[in-house]
Every structure is written in C-alpha cells, then in structure tokens.
Amino acid sequence: MKEKLNRIVEEATSRIESSDKLDVLNDIRVAYLGKKGELTSVLKGMKDVLPEDRPKVGQLVNDARKAIEDKLEEKKAAFEKKVREDRIKAETIDVTLPGHKPVSGHKHPNTIALDDVERIFIGMGYEVVEGPEIEYDYYNFEALNIPANHPAKDEQDTFYINSDIVLRTQTSSVQVHEMEKGKLPIRMIAPGRVFRSDEVDATHSPSFNQIEGLVIDKNVTFADLKGTLAQFAKDMFGEATKVRFRPHHFPFTEPSAEMDVSCFKCGGSGCRFCKGEGWIEILGCGMVHPRVLEMRDIDSEEYQGFAFGIGLERIALLKYEIDDMRLLYENDVRFLSQF
C-alpha cells in the first residue's frame, strides 16, 4: 500500500513539474484528488484493509493527498508569479525613448492673414461685422450706386438666384446694412466670402474673400483715408512699407483710388516678385459717394466717409509668397502644414 501511494505521489509530482499551463494543473488535480481520482479510489479500497491497520493507512493516504496538494499549490504560485513578471516586463516604460509628438492642426494662410488684418483695425477702433452671402440685388448693386446697366451685373460675373437675389459679388454690400442700422459714426470692417462666375486659375476663383472697410463721421477727409491705409500697410507688411494711390473708378466712391504698397521683397527697386514694378496693388478705396450716403438718409454735407476693399487671398498670397491661388482651396495638408 505504501509503495502504491508513493508511486501515485511520484507520478503526480512529475506531471505537475512538467505542466506548462494552469489548465493542465486543474486536470491533474481532478485526475488524482477528484471524485473518481486515483487517491480517492485508494480510500475506497480501505474496506479491504485490516481494521487495526486502517488509521495508519488513512494517515498515509492523507500524507499523500497533502503532498500532491502542496505541489499543486507551489506550481500554481509559480505560474502566477511568472504571469505577473511577464506583465511587469511588458509594461515597462523606457523613459529615455523620444516622445510621440502629437499632430496639431495649422491655421489656414487666409485665416492667419485675416487675423492680422482684424488685429490691426481693431487696434484703430474698428468693429468687425458680418453680412449675408446671399443678397438682394439692391444691397449688392443699386444701393451702392451701381446702375442697372453696369457691366458687373452681367450674368457672366454674377451668380443670380433669381432676378432680385444674387450671391454677393463684393462685401461692399455690408456697408449698406451697416448704414441702414442708423447709428453714426461708423468704423467697421466686414470680412466675408464673395462669389463671381469666374473660371478657376492661378489668380481667379468663383469664391474668394474680401475685407470691406467703412468709416463715416463728421469732417472725414481723403487725408484720413491715406493715413489709415498707410498705417495699415506698415503694420501688415513692415515699417519700411511705402504706399501710393492711383486714381481709379468705383461707382460707390468719389474720388476713388487703388492703393499700391512698395514691394516688401525688393523694397521698391523692382524684382521678380513685383514683376519689376517695385509696387504691388493691394486694395481699392475712395471717399463714400454722396449719393450712397443720401440713399441712407445721411446728410452728406454733415457727414463724410471713406471705404476700402481688400482681397484677402491677395494678401495671403503676397505675405507667404504663394504663387497659385488654387493651393488655398485644395486643402492639401502638405501645403497647409507649412504655415
């Protein structure tokens, strides 16, 4: 009997030793200690043992059971320890490794340029306002002294929704909304999208952005316009920037002008960037036409104003030396991430 028990313990021990999984240990437990296990069947055979030997044999069976149980526990603890160690090893952090740089978004060149323009004019006491992109013909043209037969109203330039309603072709329409509010003086800029039925190319797009400016107050003169826009040019393109005004025509201003800035690449001597001119055109401007004021019941004897219109893309292209407007609309991250 003793030998049989020893053999069982030995056999169980060697199976436990060579087990490689927690599941296998369970199977071994069942095989030896379970209801139909080997040790249990030895216990069942006790009835054949002489009564005086039973306590001794019982003791031997218990010892064998304990030996197997201890071995199982020991192995189980070893497995658990290994799992824990493997986990700790896998979770180790090497603090000397370089970090992962989070990918951060970039501002669009248009947005950077607009932020600059807004910062400069807010600094001069201007308010930033908005107006509708879908506009009555009246606000886009008529109230700006653009006669019904003006070439800009041609279907080739304007997107008509119906005979009265258009996609605004210029942010000048916001001037009219602002005057309509009836509060004077006015000092505003109005950035926003405008639409023209142009073919897409390096310098044209059917949708682009303008920034309209309007000042109406008493005793406003062309000198105020020049001083304001010259200061804007310096803040935008650098202290050394000079400006020049060339006579022009806009129906809603009189007199009207286009403003050039000295080329900030060559300083005015002429280079590839300014096409040898030394000057770059950046905006249209003028004194608000008395008829535009009168249509809004503003007394043009008492109040005068000046207005200007800046092409936002033009500023962004110049400032960041981008040579094709299409790049601004294609949303290619390789391009956008440069800003």
Ligand code: DAH
């Ligand atoms: N609205 C004009 C355009 O789209 C730009 C412009 C010129 C606006 C002169 C003005 C201005 O306010 O005074 O071409």
